Amino acid sequence: MPILTAEKLIIAFKKLSDFMLNPSPEFKNLMQSARNSNAWFTAEEVEKALLSLHIMLNPKDLETWFKNIDVTALPKKVGLILAGNIPMVGFHDVLSVLATGNTALIKLSSSDDKLIPALLHELVRIEPLLADRIVYAERLKDFDAVIATGSNNSSRYFEYYFSKVPNIIRKNRTSVAVLDGHETPEEIALLGKDIFDYFGLGCRNVSKLYIPEAYDIKNFFEPIESYSTVSNQFKYNNNYDYNKSIYLVNRAAHYDNGFLLLKEDSSLSSPLAVLFYERYKNLDEVTQILKKEEDTIQCVVTNTDLTLTNPTLGFGESQHPKLWDYADSINTIDFLLILRADKN
Numbered sequence: 001m002p003i004l005t006a007e008k009l010i011i012a013f014k015k016l017s018d019f020m021l022n023p024s025p026e027f028k029n030l031m032q033s034a035r036n037s038n039a040w041f042t043a044e045e046v047e048k049a050l051l052s053l054h055i056m057l058n059p060k061d062l063e064t065w066f067k068n069i070d071v072t073a074l075p076k077k078v079g080l081i082l083a084g085n086i087p088m089v090g091f092h093d094v095l096s097v098l099a100t101g102n103t104a105l106i107k108l109s110s111s112d113d114k115l116i117p118a119l120l121h122e123l124v125r126i127e128p129l130l131a132d133r134i135v136y137a138e139r140l141k142d143f144d145a146v147i148a149t150g151s152n153n154s155s156r157y158f159e160y161y162f163s164k165v166p167n168i169i170r171k172n173r174t175s176v177a178v179l180d181g182h183e184t185p186e187e188i189a190l191l192g193k194d195i196f197d198y199f200g201l202g203c204r205n206v207s208k209l210y211i212p213e214a215y216d217i218k219n220f221f222e223p224i225e226s227y228s229t230v231s232n233q234f235k236y237n238n239n240y241d242y243n244k245s246i247y248l249v250n251r252a253a254h255y256d257n258g259f260l261l262l263k264e265d266s267s268l269s270s271p272l273a274v275l276f277y278e279r280y281k282n283l284d285e286v287t288q289i290l291k292k293e294e295d296t297i298q299c300v301v302t303n304t305d306l307t308l309t310n311p312t313l314g315f316g317e318s319q320h321p322k323l324w325d326y327a328d329s330i331n332t333i334d335f336l337l338i339l340r341a342d343k344n
Helices: 008-022 023-038 043-056 059-065 089-099 117-125 128-133 152-159 185-200 217-233 232-247 283-292 334-340
Strands: 077-081 104-108 132-134 145-149 167-172 174-178 206-211 260-263 272-281 299-300
Touching: 008 043, 008 059, 008 089, 023 043, 023 104, 023 117, 043 132, 043 185, 077 089, 077 152, 089 104, 089 117, 089 128, 089 334, 104 128, 117 128, 117 132, 145 152, 145 334, 152 167, 174 185, 174 283, 185 206, 185 217, 217 232, 232 260, 272 283
Parallel strands: 077 104, 077 145, 104 132, 145 167, 174 206, 174 299, 206 272, 260 272
Antiparallel strands: none
8 A cells, every 4th residue: 555755745745836836727717716706815916825835845945844754653633724814825734734644624714715725636636645634624623633823812712622632823923124224225125025915914924114213214115116006906905095094084193105104103013004113222122122022923024133033034035934934933843743743
């Protein structure tokens, strides 16, 4: 009887990566029609997500990722409650479960219930031994562990309902950027990707800027003009108009470049189409602020040298995580390998 091995999984994931770069006509049609089910999933954003996954599944990183993974033990059933805020955002969790030789019991998000099954259908076509390792469920049952992603409100329910099994429960997080005032226009333009990719809906999207006290806002606004097309998406533009009207009615001080509102605020998470900012005296001050907020921050985008627990990334890199850039800095693979080591 054929046995699923790490070598077979690596080959399958490499071939899936190739497929992501050159998808079938059927998948291309799905990419074009995804916005019919979710208006945020424009063809451009779906293609962007697919390219990011393709880059993530490069041969070198796959080999590194699999070095310490044993897939030969008896598989456990891992329930996955996937998010749907950006295209295929839950795919890494599915891959992690499959990479460790476990069975994925998948509860899809209603916001993203077509793209992931289509990718997994192709993966099973590539490696048929994975067919019985992928199960879809409207309601999870008979599971050995759970990885659930949701809001702060839903996480309380998850923590109660799944408290009797090993679990990873993810809550709301956001990302921030720290500028030191010496950034080039090209670097700020790259920062635009961290802000506007997927219309700012991801936990890896920057929602807050930390800038020096004397920073001139025009040095930020001018290089990001190329992202003005974001306002062509009607839901994004509705959020922009709504928040703009609120600020105007309340006479709240803010900057406005026609598609993004910049408002001084101590909060980390800003409304859609709004970017909060906060001025600082020195980088030590910012470091202390960010350390206090580490449980609500996904990553920090900066070119400065900060000593933080949260991952720090260069401009334009927040939406291109490596295989080992685990959400909430919780090592999913270690969690799944420990689960498999449990003989009970």
